[in-house]
Amino acid sequence: MTRPPPHAVRRRLAMAVLIGVVGYVVVDIVLQALPPHYSPIREAESKLAVGPFGWIMNLNFLGRAVFTFCAIGAIGLTGPASPARRAGLLLLAIGGVSLGILAFFPTDVGPTGVSATGVSASAENGLQPVTTAGFVHLAVASLGFLAALAGECVLTRWLRHSPELAAVRVSALVFAGLAGGGLLGIVVTSALAPDWLGLAERLCLLGILGWVFVVSLAIRRVGEPGRPEPCGWPDEAVRNSR
Template identity: 55%
Template sequence: MMQPKPKNARRWLATAAMAGVASYIVIDVVLQFLPPHYSVLHDAESNLAVGPFGWIMNLNFLGRGVTTLCAIAAINRVGHASGLRRGGVFLLAVGGVCSAILAFFPTDVVPGSGLVAVTTAGTVHLFVAGLGFLAALAGILLLTGWMRTVRELQGTYRAALTLAVITALGLVLLGLSAILGSAFLGLAERVCLLGVLGWVLVVSNAIRRFSRRSALIPPVGMANSEHVPPTA
């Protein structure tokens, strides 16, 4: 049985990560229209996992974890290994694992109270969600710095840096909303998610594009092999 070529594996992993981001967003949007009707601006995204269709959001949390791992596997097949890449990949993986854990610990929905934990599951949910966002941000920042030294990803550096800044801004707003009880808690969380998912999408797309181009380039020596006259 033939094994997939490294370049093909990298391309498919990047494509899987992009598909995961797209499906996560679509499912999130669809759930907004299903009862109970939680507010995009005021309610945390985790509230979508509570209610008759909550199981769909729980699957989405698991899917976000798998998407993150696919992106990490693709990133590990690019450029050179370094402390920045190893640290960034580890922290991003922690963020992905935290997302998957959220599926097993439902949040506590207390109308008009923002982020409040009244049960053990709700407390675990808040802790894991906060850890996941912090780890994802730290991983993205380290990997964005690493990208400056990788020829294949340098063209995506500015976009990745912009999305890293958006993630940081969203996290700051999320923290302030949680502490001060802002009515725009849901918006702050979704800004943070926009940064994280957008970063994964942009970087995965860059990996997919150059992997596809390099797959079309024949190995050194093969391009001229057709012109070598056969020996007797």
């Protein structure tokens, strides 16, 4: 059986990422509208995995882990290899593994309604865990966010040396900056304004997912008419002559 050429594998992986990102966002939106109707402004995304439809969010976490590794594969087949690319892909892999772990360790959820219960918003969002699963979830989620952001920042610098993806560098930089701002917002809101933690987390997610989407879209388009071929790959005529 003939193995598909690298550019075909790369395009398929990139397409899987594009479909995965859209699917992940759609599932998030649908779950947000279902009971128990968590607030996207106040409450962390992880709470969507707690409740009658929590199993769907756990599958969503696993799906995101899968398309993260698809993105790693697509990037690994594009542009020049370098220590920066290897480091960035390793960090993304840590983020992907973290997502898989989250599906099996639900966050701690305190009772809602601060005025009625006296429970702080931080406790409601699992930032003050009391169970082993809650501690694992908070630690792994924090590691995942940091690793994903660091990986995207490293790879954004690497894009300067990849002629095929140079055009997407500005967009990647914008989304990496948005993710960084959102992560800083998570730190600030968790300490000073926990009622806004959900919004800060979703801004960070928008940056992380947006980065993966625009880079994968650019990878998908590499080799189209008017766009450069991947560095080091023989063109079609050379391949056919072998």
